[in-house]
Amino acid sequence: MRADPHGRQLYPAVSLFLAIALLAATSASGQEPQAPTAPAGRLGLAAVLARVVDSNPLMRAHRLDVARAEVDLDQWQSFWSLPEIQLDSYSGVVPGARGDIFNSPDTSSDLNDLGPFFKGQIGFAVPVYGFGRLRHGTAAARGVVDAKASESQRARDELSKEVIRTYWGALSAGRAFAIAEDMRSSYDELVEQADQKLDEGDIDPNDVWEIRAGRYDVDAVYLETRQTERLLRDALATLMGLDSGNAYELADDGMPEVALTRAALPALQAAAMQRNPQLRALASAAGALDEAMELSESNRWPLILIGGGFGFARSSARDDQKNPFAYDEFNFTRVGAALNVRWDLNFARHSVDVARRRIERDATLARRQALQMSIEIDVIRALEGVLKNVELLEVVRDTRRETRRWLRSAGDDFDLGIGEAQPLIKAYRADYRLQQEVVKREYELMVSLAELAFVIGDLSSYLQWIADGQVVLD
Numbered sequence: 129m130r131a132d133p134h135g136r137q138l139y140p141a142v143s144l145f146l147a148i149a150l151l152a153a154t155s156a157s158g159q160e161p162q163a164p165t166a167p168a169g170r171l172g173l174a175a176v177l178a179r180v181v182d183s184n185p186l187m188r189a190h191r192l193d194v195a196r197a198e199v200d201l202d203q204w205q206s207f208w209s210l211p212e213i214q215l216d217s218y219s220g221v222v223p224g225a226r227g228d229i230f231n232s233p234d235t236s237s238d239l240n241d242l243g244p245f246f247k248g249q250i251g252f253a254v255p256v257y258g259f260g261r262l263r264h265g266t267a268a269a270r271g272v273v274d275a276k277a278s279e280s281q282r283a284r285d286e287l288s289k290e291v292i293r294t295y296w297g298a299l300s301a302g303r304a305f306a307i308a309e310d311m312r313s314s315y316d317e318l319v320e321q322a323d324q325k326l327d328e329g330d331i332d333p334n335d336v337w338e339i340r341a342g343r344y345d346v347d348a349v350y351l352e353t354r355q356t357e358r359l360l361r362d363a364l365a366t367l368m369g370l371d372s373g374n375a376y377e378l379a380d381d382g383m384p385e386v387a388l389t390r391a392a393l394p395a396l397q398a399a400a401m402q403r404n405p406q407l408r409a410l411a412s413a414a415g416a417l418d419e420a421m422e423l424s425e426s427n428r429w430p431l432i433l434i435g436g437g438f439g440f441a442r443s444s445a446r447d448d449q450k451n452p453f454a455y456d457e458f459n460f461t462r463v464g465a466a467l468n469v470r471w472d473l474n475f476a477r478h479s480v481d482v483a484r485r486r487i488e489r490d491a492t493l494a495r496r497q498a499l500q501m502s503i504e505i506d507v508i509r510a511l512e513g514v515l516k517n518v519e520l521l522e523v524v525r526d527t528r529r530e531t532r533r534w535l536r537s538a539g540d541d542f543d544l545g546i547g548e549a550q551p552l553i554k555a556y557r558a559d560y561r562l563q564q565e566v567v568k569r570e571y572e573l574m575v576s577l578a579e580l581a582f583v584i585g586d587l588s589s590y591l592q593w594i595a596d597g598q599v600v601l602d
Contacts, residue, residue, distance in 0.1 A: 170379035173295050174591050176368065180291050181284060183369045190280035197276045201269040207262045211254040219246045222458065224445040229454050243445025245458060251437035253468060259429035264422040271416025278409035281585075285405065288587050292578045294364045299380055300571040301357035307563050308353040315346045318556075335550070342553065383570060385598040386518050386577070388511065395601055396584060397507045404503055404585035410496035414489050421485035428478045429471075436465035503583065510580040517573040524569050528562040535559045 171179075181187055203210075224241025225234050234241075255261075322339045325331035365374055401407065443458040472478070538555040577599065581590035593599045 170377040172379040172381050173292065173594060176295050176364065176378075177288055177291055177591075179368045181287065184287060184367075187280070187284060187287065190276075190283050194273065194276045194280055197269070197273040201266065201273050204262070204266040204269045207258075207265070208255060211252045213250070213252045215248070215250045217246075217248040219244075221245060222443055222445060225458075226447050228447065228449055229451065241445055243443060245441075245443040245445070247439070247441035247457070249437060249439040251435065253433045253435040255431055255433045257432045258426065259431075260426040261423060261431065264419045264426055268416045268419035268423060271412045271419060274412035275409045275416060278405040278412060282405040282409065285582055285585065285587050289578055289582045291364075291367060292587075292590070293575055294360055294367065295378065296571050296574045298357065298360040298364050299378055300567050301353065301360050302378075304564065304567050305350075305353040305357045307560065307567070308350045311560050312346055312350045314556075315343065318552075319343065338550070339553065381594045382597065383574065384577070384593045384596065386514065386573070388514060388518075388599055388601075390511070390515070392601060393508065393511055396511060396580070397504050399586070399601075400503050400507050400584045401500065404583070406499055407496060407503065407585075410492055410499060414492040414496065417485055417489035417492060421482055421489060424478060424481040424485055427472065427481070428475060431470045433468040433470065434465065435468045436463075438463045506583045507580075510576065510583045513576040514573070514580055517569060517576050521566070521569040521573055524562060524565045528559070528566055531555070531559040531562050 221242045222245045223234070223239050224243055225238075226232055227234070319339055322331060322336045326333060326336045364378075365371065365376065368376075370376065439460065439462040441458055441460050446458045448459040449456040535552075535555040535558070538552040542552045577593065578587070578590050581587050581593075
């Protein structure tokens, strides 16, 4: 095969940009270096995603955010079972004191007869009724957990989408580089054949010079595609936690059959309304704020508790006071229990808290409505992108078959000496450009399918489409 002087379009420029951006973002993330582990066997997309998501520090941070919210929920759920318990203890020395409160040879300013002193007290308070505090506080904390989990899912999907782009980009770049190698080899054969014809006097020297002039474009295509493949493979290795020089093999999972039509739009939009993690996060956040508002309402009412305690104090330097009406802080044993009522009567502050929560809830609901409108449009755009790429891929494959016939015919005429170099060069240009377009459109189709699944909020369906070999809506 011979080369296409216009092969610079062999791979879309966005793939090169993506590789550089991913490498820069990973370097800037501050991730601590890990010992590289060479993957065993050929890695498919699901295996690559698993490696990236498990090791990515951003995903660990999101998992910790969810865990922190779950701790807050546990605290509310243990509202009744974890009482307030406080222990105070004191030890030291005190001046001696003899006698009783009526008659003593000592005074309050004496510093003689120092002796050891110990006092310990423990108290507890258990809430028994809070006018809805427990119910609303627990529901608000559970809403925060759900919102954090949805935010974590969104971050996972965004990371997965970039990995998907890089994975298919690396595979496409490999195929593009193989085309460039074939193009370079074929062009060398063409130059050699032209030189031979020139020696035999069977070709116009201008045609030979024109063929030689295309060598730069051929080499440029070869070097650019080789660099693109290396960048994308290094970017994918970095995302997987491998050294850039660590060898690994990718398994081409193949392209699923796409049978989508515009009639699927309502079903896709309905699925997006149910599954999109951003919508779920905002719905959970709004619910949590609604419960927080009810909690602020509950704070207008008292909190009823049962309290109790035990105290013990001893000082050998002081006489024990037997009179029960004498308050003695140095020799006593006390135990008691009581019903306690705590009531914050600052109702103006409670009203401010309720108003603040109401505004936050309403703002969150408004953002969710705006996001719903945006997602409906995003689904339309994503579906149209898939359908466009399906049609373009079919057209470019059909056209490639025609260019192959053209190239074969022009090559035969040139070999027989009845054809000029110009038609042959045009045929080469058309054939290799169409090969480039096939690779590009296959890549764009796979990425557009991932974008559709991402907008819906169900990238697991994308993996299932690839595994099944066809796009099927639930």
